[in-house]
Amino acid sequence: MKQSKDISVRDVMRTEVTEVDGSIDVMEAMRTMKRVGATSLIVKKRDSSDEYGMVLFSDIAKQVIAKNRAPERVNVYEIMAKPVISVRPEMGIRYCARLFERVGISHAPVIKDETVIGIVSYYLLVLGSVELN
Numbered sequence: 001m002k003q004s005k006d007i008s009v010r011d012v013m014r015t016e017v018t019e020v021d022g023s024i025d026v027m028e029a030m031r032t033m034k035r036v037g038a039t040s041l042i043v044k045k046r047d048s049s050d051e052y053g054m055v056l057f058s059d060i061a062k063q064v065i066a067k068n069r070a071p072e073r074v075n076v077y078e079i080m081a082k083p084v085i086s087v088r089p090e091m092g093i094r095y096c097a098r099l100f101e102r103v104g105i106s107h108a109p110v111i112k113d114e115t116v117i118g119i120v121s122y123y124l125l126v127l128g129s130v131e132l133n
Helices: 026-036 058-067 093-103 122-129
Strands: 040-043 055-057 107-112 115-121
Touching: 026 040, 026 058, 026 122, 040 107, 055 058, 055 107, 055 122, 093 122
Parallel strands: none
Antiparallel strands: 040 055, 107 115
């Protein structure tokens, strides 16, 4: 079995990334998440000087559902995290897990050359560190 220090974020990240515009409503974001089977969406930059954002299923649950807000009346930009902490694809999963713990996040976009190439989460870090037979 490879040691976790030898496993990089690139080895465990999810490469199917869905990007949405921050102006869509939360209902549309939920439909998109359901359609693509994701629990997180990347919010596109508005221009070259902007930063990426991210909205998680948990953001929707905490900031919309729990507060009894109508998802069709809340825009993604109102509840998203922005700017988000990103990681490099070459980062070891051990360091990525430490970063997540240190800053209190559970997901991060994987960025190379200013482009999102994947998403990594605690779930993927754990699965990636276990050799399944």
